[in-house]
Amino acid sequence: MPSISQTDAALDKLATTAIERTKALMKESDKLRDRREKANRKRVARLFKDPKAIEATITLTDEVMRISSVKSSSRIFRRAAKKASIVGFGPINGLGLHAIGVLSHVLPTPVVAAVHQRVRALSKDLILASEADKLSRHMGKRTDKGISLNINVLGEAVLGDHEAELRFQSILEMMRRPEVNYISVKLSSIVAQLIIIDVEGSITRVSEKMRILYREAQQHGVFVNLDMEEYRDLPMTVAAFMRVLDEDEFVSMKAGIVLQAYLPEAHHFFGELVEWSIKRYERSGASIKVRLVKGANLAMERAEAELHGWSPAPYRTKSDVDASYVRLVDAALRPEHSKAVRIGIASHNLFHMTWALEVAKSRGVVDQIDIEMLEGMANAEALAVTRAGQPVLLYAPVTRKDDFAAAVAYLVRRLDENTSDENYLKAAFEISKNPAKFKEQEERFLKSITERHAITTQSLRH
Numbered sequence: 001m002p003s004i005s006q007t008d009a010a011l012d013k014l015a016t017t018a019i020e021r022t023k024a025l026m027k028e029s030d031k032l033r034d035r036r037e038k039a040n041r042k043r044v045a046r047l048f049k050d051p052k053a054i055e056a057t058i059t060l061t062d063e064v065m066r067i068s069s070v071k072s073s074s075r076i077f078r079r080a081a082k083k084a085s086i087v088g089f090g091p092i093n094g095l096g097l098h099a100i101g102v103l104s105h106v107l108p109t110p111v112v113a114a115v116h117q118r119v120r121a122l123s124k125d126l127i128l129a130s131e132a133d134k135l136s137r138h139m140g141k142r143t144d145k146g147i148s149l150n151i152n153v154l155g156e157a158v159l160g161d162h163e164a165e166l167r168f169q170s171i172l173e174m175m176r177r178p179e180v181n182y183i184s185v186k187l188s189s190i191v192a193q194l195i196i197i198d199v200e201g202s203i204t205r206v207s208e209k210m211r212i213l214y215r216e217a218q219q220h221g222v223f224v225n226l227d228m229e230e231y232r233d234l235p236m237t238v239a240a241f242m243r244v245l246d247e248d249e250f251v252s253m254k255a256g257i258v259l260q261a262y263l264p265e266a267h268h269f270f271g272e273l274v275e276w277s278i279k280r281y282e283r284s285g286a287s288i289k290v291r292l293v294k295g296a297n298l299a300m301e302r303a304e305a306e307l308h309g310w311s312p313a314p315y316r317t318k319s320d321v322d323a324s325y326v327r328l329v330d331a332a333l334r335p336e337h338s339k340a341v342r343i344g345i346a347s348h349n350l351f352h353m354t355w356a357l358e359v360a361k362s363r364g365v366v367d368q369i370d371i372e373m374l375e376g377m378a379n380a381e382a383l384a385v386t387r388a389g390q391p392v393l394l395y396a397p398v399t400r401k402d403d404f405a406a407a408v409a410y411l412v413r414r415l416d417e418n419t420s421d422e423n424y425l426k427a428a429f430e431i432s433k434n435p436a437k438f439k440e441q442e443e444r445f446l447k448s449i450t451e452r453h454a455i456t457t458q459s460l461r462h
Contacts, residue, residue: 011330011359015449018355019442025350025384026432032387033380040125045429046090053088056080056097062412064112065119065405074108077101077115120404125376126414127154127407130170130398132177139179146386147394149375150225152184154399154407164192168209174398175213175222184227184258184395185213187237194236203240210244214253225256225289229297230304231263231313231461238269242276245288252284256344261325262295262314267457270328274337281340291344291372292328294321296414305461313461318422322448323455326352330452333360338368346372346395349424350381351445357390374414378428 033041047053059080067073081101086094104111128135130153139149153171158164168190174180187206188194190213194202217224228237241257244250257273259266270290277288298314305312315321325347332343333356345356353371360366373382375396382392399407420426424441431437 010362012449014358014362015355015446017358018351019445021354021358022350023438025354025381025388028384028387029378029380030432032383037379041429043090047088048426048429050085050088052083053085056083056088058412059083060115061119061123061408064115065408070108070112073112074104077112078104116405119408123404123408123411125379126374126397126411127404128375128396128398130174130400135398136177136179142394145383147382147392148182149394149396150182150184150372151180152227152395152397154397154410155189155403158189158192161192164190168212170400171213172216175216175220181221182223182225182393184225186227186229186233187240188229188233194233199236199239202236203243206236206240207244210240211247211249214244214250214255217255218250218253223254223256223289225258225291227258228260229300231265231301234260234263234265234269238273242273245286246280251280252286254286254288256289256291256342258291258293258344258346259328260293260295261328262298262321264315264324264457265313265459266324266328267331270331274341277340278337287340287342289342289344289370290332291346292325292332293346294325311460311462313459315455315460318420319444319447319451320455322349322352322444323451324457326355326448327452327455327457329356329359333363333365333368335363335365338365341368342370343368344370344372344393348373348378348381348428349441349445350428351424351441352448353385355445355449377414377425 047057057080059076064073064077064080067076078101081097081104084094084097084101088094089097100111100114128138142149151174153167153174155163155167155170158167171183171185171190175183187209190209191202191206194206213224216222226237226241228234237257241255245253245255259270259273273288273290281287295314301314302312304310315324329343329345329352332341345353347353356369357366357371360369369390370393371385371390372393372395375394382394385392397407397410422444424444427437427441431441
C-alpha cells in the first residue's frame with residue numbers, strides 16, 4: 001500500500017494533466033461559442049475593466065430596479081449614469097446612459113421603465129422566466145444538448161410567515177411541472193425567522209416543511225437539493241437533512257445538500273455526512289449527494305460579523321478558499337463511499353473541474369461525479385464538457401415577472417463575487433486568448449493543490 005505522502009504526490013501530479021485538459025477544453029469552448037454568447041462575453045469583459053462601470057451596474061440592478069418610487073429611482077439612475085464610461089459600457093451604451101440620464105429630469109417615468117426593460121433583457125440568460133411555456137421551452141433546448149437544470153425559485157425577501165408560505169407554494173408548484181426533475185431549496189426561504197439560539201426548535205419547524213417537500217418530490221420524481229447562504233444555516237440544515245432522511249418514510253429517498261468551501265466547518269460536516277450516509281446506504285441502499293461550491297456570500301458574512309463584533313466565519317483569502325475546495329474534492333472522491341455519496345463539482349474554474357475529473361478517473365469513481373455550472377455564465381464550456389462525455393447540470397434561477405426586481409439581488413451577488421482580480425470567472429472572459437491570464441490562473445490552481453495539505457479546517461468564528 002502506498003503511503004499517504006505517495007498518494008498525495010500522485011494526486012499532485014494529476015495537476016499537470018488537468019492543465020492540459022483545461023487548455024483543450026478552452027479551445028473546444030471557443031469553437032462552440034455562438035454570436036450571442038460572444039457579444040455577452042465581450043460586454044462583461046469590458047465591464048470588468050472599469051471599476052466605476054461595475055459600481056454603476058450594481059446601482060442599476062440593486063437600487064433602480066428595486067425602488068418603487070419613480071422619483072427616487074430616476075434620481076439614483078442619474079447618479080449611476082454619470083459613472084458610465086465608454087471603456088466600461090462601450091460607445092453606444094455609455095453615451096446612451098448619459099443621454100437618458102439627462103432625459104430623466106423631464107421624463108422620469110418612461111426612462112425608469114426603459115431601464116427596467118433593458119436590465120431584464122440583459123439578464124434573461126442568467127435569470128429564467130418561471131412562466132410554464134417559457135421555462136419548458138428553454139429546458140427542452142437544454143435537454144437536446146445533454147444538459148439538465150437545477151431549478152432555484154427566486155422571489156421576494158422572506159421576512160415573515162406569509163412570504164415564506166408564498167415561496168413554499170411556488171416551489172411546490174414548480175415541482176409539479178412534468179419537465180422539472182431537480183430543484184434547490186433554501187430552508188430560510190420556506191421557514192421564516194429561524195432562530196439560531198433555538199436550534200432544536202428551528203430544526204423541528206424546518207423538518208415539518210421538509211417532509212411536505214420530500215413527499216411532493218417522491219410523488220413527482222424530483223430530486224431536492226438543500227441550499228444555504230449564511231454560516232448560521234449550516235449546522236441546522238445538516239441536522240434537519242439527516243434527521244428527516246433517517247425517518248422510515250424517507251430512508252430510501254435520494255436527496256442532496258450543499259457545502260460551501262469558504263467555511264472551514266464544511267470539512268467537519270462533510271465527514272459527518274459521509275459517516276451517516278454510509279450507514280443509511282447499508283440500511284436502505286439510498287445515496288445522498290453533496291454539492292461542493294466555493295461560496296458566494298462573502299460580503300454579507302463580513303458585514304454581519306462586523307455588525308455583531310464577531311470574527312468572520314469564512315477563510316480570509318481567495319487562495320485559502322481554493323485550497324479548501326480541492327481538499328474537499330480530494331476527501332469526497334473516494335471509492336469507499338462512492339455508492340453512498342454522490343458529489344457535485346460546482347465550479348466554473350476549469351482547472352479545478354478537470355483536476356476533479358482526473359482524481360475521479362484515477363480512483364475509479366467517475367460515475368460518482370456531477371459537473372455543475374451556473375445557467376448563462378459559460379454556455380460553450382458546458383456544451384464542451386457534455387460533448388466530452390460528462391453530463392452537466394446547470395444551476396438555474398427562475399422568477400415570475402412580478403418578482404424580477406427582488407430577484408436582481410442574485411445578479412448583484414454574481415457581479416460582486418466575480419469582480420475580484422483573483423476570481424477565475426473574471427479572467428475567464430479572456431483567458432483563452434491571453435497567455436498571461438492563463439499563466440496567472442494556472443499558478444493559482446497549482447498553489448491550491450499544494451496548500452490543500454496545510455489549510456486549516458478549524459473554525460475561524462470567535
